[in-house]
Amino acid sequence: MAVFLFQMLLMKKLYLFIFCFIFITAVFSQTGEEMPAIPRMRQLFHQNIDNNQKAIIQLNHKTDTIFTPTSNPDINLQVTQFLKVRVNNLQVKIETDSTISENEKYTWLRGVDQLLTDFITAYKSGKIKGIFLANLISAFEESLYRYQKGESLVPIIENNEIAVGALIVQNFALQTAGSITDSRNELVLKICRESGENVLSVLSRYPDVPFTDSIVMDVAHHYPEDLYNYATASISLGRKIRANKDPLVSLISHLANAENGRSYFPFLDELYHGTITIDSIHTVLNNDEAFYKLLVATEINYAGRAAKKDTPLVMHALTEKLRSKAIDIYIREINALHEEKSDAVRFKITDNLTAPELYYLCVLGEEEIYTSSYLGVYNRIFQRMQVPRSDSLLFTVNNDFYRKFIKMAAAYNTLDDFVKRMDYNEAEKMIRDFVNNLDRKQSLEDAVDVADSYASINNPDLKKIILWQLQSNITQAKKIKNKRGLTIYRLLNNIFQSIENTDNAAIYTQLGIPPVYNMPNTMLKDTAGAIQVLQFFYGDKDGNNVFNSFLNSFSNNNWKITRKAEWAEVKSVKGAPITIYSNRPLDETKDLDAKAQEDLLGYLDSLNIQPTVTIHRGHSYWVKSTIKQLPPSSKVILLGSCGGYNSLNEVLKTCNDAHIIASKQVGTGVVNITLIETMMETLRQGKDLNWPLIWKNLSSRFTPDMKEKFDDYVPPHKNLGAILIMAYKKEVLSEEL
Numbered sequence: 001m002a003v004f005l006f007q008m009l010l011m012k013k014l015y016l017f018i019f020c021f022i023f024i025t026a027v028f029s030q031t032g033e034e035m036p037a038i039p040r041m042r043q044l045f046h047q048n049i050d051n052n053q054k055a056i057i058q059l060n061h062k063t064d065t066i067f068t069p070t071s072n073p074d075i076n077l078q079v080t081q082f083l084k085v086r087v088n089n090l091q092v093k094i095e096t097d098s099t100i101s102e103n104e105k106y107t108w109l110r111g112v113d114q115l116l117t118d119f120i121t122a123y124k125s126g127k128i129k130g131i132f133l134a135n136l137i138s139a140f141e142e143s144l145y146r147y148q149k150g151e152s153l154v155p156i157i158e159n160n161e162i163a164v165g166a167l168i169v170q171n172f173a174l175q176t177a178g179s180i181t182d183s184r185n186e187l188v189l190k191i192c193r194e195s196g197e198n199v200l201s202v203l204s205r206y207p208d209v210p211f212t213d214s215i216v217m218d219v220a221h222h223y224p225e226d227l228y229n230y231a232t233a234s235i236s237l238g239r240k241i242r243a244n245k246d247p248l249v250s251l252i253s254h255l256a257n258a259e260n261g262r263s264y265f266p267f268l269d270e271l272y273h274g275t276i277t278i279d280s281i282h283t284v285l286n287n288d289e290a291f292y293k294l295l296v297a298t299e300i301n302y303a304g305r306a307a308k309k310d311t312p313l314v315m316h317a318l319t320e321k322l323r324s325k326a327i328d329i330y331i332r333e334i335n336a337l338h339e340e341k342s343d344a345v346r347f348k349i350t351d352n353l354t355a356p357e358l359y360y361l362c363v364l365g366e367e368e369i370y371t372s373s374y375l376g377v378y379n380r381i382f383q384r385m386q387v388p389r390s391d392s393l394l395f396t397v398n399n400d401f402y403r404k405f406i407k408m409a410a411a412y413n414t415l416d417d418f419v420k421r422m423d424y425n426e427a428e429k430m431i432r433d434f435v436n437n438l439d440r441k442q443s444l445e446d447a448v449d450v451a452d453s454y455a456s457i458n459n460p461d462l463k464k465i466i467l468w469q470l471q472s473n474i475t476q477a478k479k480i481k482n483k484r485g486l487t488i489y490r491l492l493n494n495i496f497q498s499i500e501n502t503d504n505a506a507i508y509t510q511l512g513i514p515p516v517y518n519m520p521n522t523m524l525k526d527t528a529g530a531i532q533v534l535q536f537f538y539g540d541k542d543g544n545n546v547f548n549s550f551l552n553s554f555s556n557n558n559w560k561i562t563r564k565a566e567w568a569e570v571k572s573v574k575g576a577p578i579t580i581y582s583n584r585p586l587d588e589t590k591d592l593d594a595k596a597q598e599d600l601l602g603y604l605d606s607l608n609i610q611p612t613v614t615i616h617r618g619h620s621y622w623v624k625s626t627i628k629q630l631p632p633s634s635k636v637i638l639l640g641s642c643g644g645y646n647s648l649n650e651v652l653k654t655c656n657d658a659h660i661i662a663s664k665q666v667g668t669g670v671v672n673i674t675l676i677e678t679m680m681e682t683l684r685q686g687k688d689l690n691w692p693l694i695w696k697n698l699s700s701r702f703t704p705d706m707k708e709k710f711d712d713y714v715p716p717h718k719n720l721g722a723i724l725i726m727a728y729k730k731e732v733l734s735e736e737l
Helices: 002-028 040-057 073-096 102-124 130-149 154-158 162-169 180-203 212-222 224-230 236-243 247-256 261-272 278-282 288-307 315-336 355-364 371-383 390-396 402-411 415-420 424-435 445-456 460-479 483-497 505-511 543-553 592-606 620-628 644-654 669-684 691-699 704-710 720-736
Strands: 531-536 559-563 567-572 578-583 613-617 636-640 659-663
Touching: 040 073, 040 102, 073 102, 073 130, 102 130, 102 162, 130 154, 130 162, 154 162, 154 180, 162 180, 180 212, 180 224, 212 224, 212 236, 212 247, 224 236, 224 247, 224 261, 236 247, 247 261, 261 278, 261 288, 261 315, 288 315, 288 355, 315 355, 315 371, 355 371, 355 390, 355 402, 371 390, 390 424, 402 415, 402 424, 402 445, 415 424, 424 445, 424 460, 445 460, 445 483, 445 720, 460 483, 483 505, 483 720, 505 720, 531 592, 531 620, 543 613, 543 669, 567 592, 578 592, 578 669, 613 620, 613 669, 620 644, 636 669, 669 691, 669 704, 691 704
Parallel strands: 531 578, 531 613, 613 636, 636 659
Antiparallel strands: 559 567, 567 578
């Protein structure tokens, strides 16, 4: 949409420009001036100019007689006329103007020739839009006029596009202009102003411009991490940064050139304001627990300031440092002890952590924390509080990452417990806030968290609060004409209102996205009418048992099993043609399982086999490996691991429209194999994968104990975050079209 509006604005400006051009051209082209005799050397320049005019006209197609930089024939015709008439008139003026010396005539003609040559080069490399050709020629004419009058060229650079200005300041004919240095500096300043966080990359090419110090000081406040990176460079810009006397620039330079500077840098804001010292940070650098505690205390302080619209410097850097420490020091050790029967042993590393410090293990360790690790940490949060109230916990951390915590609580079935630990009014306010301001970020992250959480909420009162707040937000967005907010809240409301309806055809038609409640059998077939399935196994001690269980399940008259060195192929011998390719779970300590997967993928690629169903079998710590290897052709994906539901966003980055099945908590072998058997048998019979029907039938097959685990699996039609992403992209795309 933005591109379309830009083009429309550009066309309006160009039409006005062309109107003026037609009037001026009429005057110039009717002067009656005849070209005098031209020396042979200058004739060569004229010939080059004529050739370049023709070359520009044929830039897009060799047979063109009109330059076609736009899709508008009228504009293309006017630009072509401008190229022909104004350049021809310029040639005549140079040869007939008695105020131009013979030497200057050579210079000006060479300048015109270079202008057109440089335009061709810039246009081919995408550095200038063809529609700016008229502006470029006009700017060059004005530059010659100002040069003759001894006037500055700076206004020309100020009033034209950067791409036009760049070709003007590099033109041979203008290099002796008294203002050429100022003009170059003005061009660099314009580039810097439009470069945002890349400004230092620009400045590194022009470190001696007079405004270097002022830009460096501005970068220190807006892009301190970039300044940190350049402050150690041996190039001229690096030396200028280190010589800058601004307090913040000096501090960043000092940290960048100090030992362990990266460890001090996240505290930049507090160091700059004098609320902490380098020495006090230094005393805890080699103590993992003390350093983690300092990071948490600073994060909480920063979150409080950010809530008051006072965003600290490099807050993101501090959060990322805290995330890395939470995972590296605590989460990975707790995860590694997942088979330890004693919680006292498994969670011993957290014995000295407070409730807020445990809280950050959850919200910042989301991508790596196991289900049992989360539940253990969650329980310890309230054990460490004198008064175990969840509203007090959020107040203590200044509501930092509270949406993430609510989402995780919903995903791991602890949200009801979390809500019960606060007063009803506080709980209602928390849920309302949870649904507000979802359009503030450029991404859909917060809105997806809300969507995913709603699918996991069993408390009808909480659902009513969310729906009521969405209605209120829709009304407010309409009132203030907040288009993006209105789209997000309306889509969420429509999706939530239909969640309990098993016949979802109407809602998907309304949202304009492919139905997620049903995967047609035909959509999974290749050109030969066969369905190709890929299954990943891992070579830990459970892998072989799961692999053998899978093969045993398909040891019947409907299937044929072929065992190979690194994988097995299970093919249907009756019904629809289906092949399941499964790597053997070879010794993971020697990376043999990884090699088997790699070789299997290479084999499939050599045969141009593109799996449309992909299955992950293994613990949650293997799921990242599976996601990295996901074939983009996958349309149905089963993540049969603990907490696989938390990896949905990563899956959708590779397979945008995939139907995903995943567990919010414990992935169970019995449930996984039952799902696989059901899906394969349904497809073998030539039927579609009707998810509501499959879920209804499976619910009655499990024992009460296994039914509880099956209920933690989220079917595609309940994957609201994915549905929201698809619907939002579809709506935005339709609006842009």
